Amino acid sequence: MGFQREQGEAVTGLVVAMDGPSGSGKSSASRGVAKALGLRYLDTGAMYRAITWWVLREGVDLTDPGMIAARAGEPVLEMGTDPGAPTVAVGGVDVAGPIRGPEVTGAVSAVSAVPEVRRRLVAEQRAIIGAGDIVVEGRDIGTVVAPDALLKVYLTASAEARALRRAAEIAGSSVEAQQADMARRDRLDSTRTADPLAMAADAVELDTTVLNLDEVIAEILRLIKERT
Ligand SMILES: Nc1ncnc2c1ncn2[C@@H]1O[C@H](COP(=O)(O)OP(=O)(O)O)[C@@H](O)[C@H]1O
Ligand SMILES: Nc1ccn([C@H]2C[C@H](O)[C@@H](COP(=O)(O)OP(=O)(O)O)O2)c(=O)n1
DSSP states (O other): OOEEOTTSOEEOOOEEEEEOOTTSSHHHHHHHHHHHHTOEEEEHHHHHHHHHHHHHHTTOOTTOHHHHHHHTTOSOEEEEOOTTSOEEEETTEEOTTGGGSHHHHHHHHHHHTSHHHHHHHHHHHHHHHTTOOEEEEESSIIIIIOTTOSEEEEEEOOHHHHHHHHHHHSTTOOHHHHHHHHHHHHHHHHSSSSOTTOOOTTOEEEEOTTOOHHHHHHHHHHHHHHHO
């Protein structure tokens, strides 16, 4: 697998970092770009969600960061990086469904704020990125996980657009409830010591409020081409 230059010379080691808040379109755009270029895809949010699922299942006290830290190394995560069918499992259990549920969504900011959790997952993310050929999405990819990425995109969208998109995905949910939940998570996610919602100085900010998914993907492909 390798990104092909127009001249036909294979470029290996391509890393695209995609950061931004919930509902900005990171997963959809990252998968679209990875598919278009034959790259792998890594959803780091799914890794924080998977650890959170395990912590909840184990009954760890979420108000005790020391306890979360003490057990952070225990769960074994397996991430599948095919952009057409990404997978996430914990200790052999497929958790793709449950990690999107309200219990995990409600707890993930607290778990992902624990430094031991972040240290562990950043190391695993770097190991998966390895020699590259991958689109990686999350909150701190351009700043912490892959600061040497060829392209860093910071996706944004208005709070209304983000909430509308999420509400459309979740049956029985309202735009107001989604907007409140996203505001809560943005606040929690950006008030910890190392703000994972900070944009890298060399990232390209792309506001997707009035762009459809194809337009977002096309713009990112253009930015990659410009750099290769
Ligand atoms: N540019 C866009 N315009 C309209 N809807 C979009 C756009 N990008 C993504 N979506 C939709 O919004 C929802 C959230 O997108 P997602 O890629 O999961 O965002 P994130 O990974 O940033 O949370 C999905 O249902 C997706 O299909
Ligand atoms: N690299 C990352 C990715 C996600 N997180 C945290 C912040 C988010 O609230 C949760 C879940 O991330 P995820 O990308 O799945 O969230 P959304 O699907 O965008 O709502 O994990 C993080 O701290 N660092």
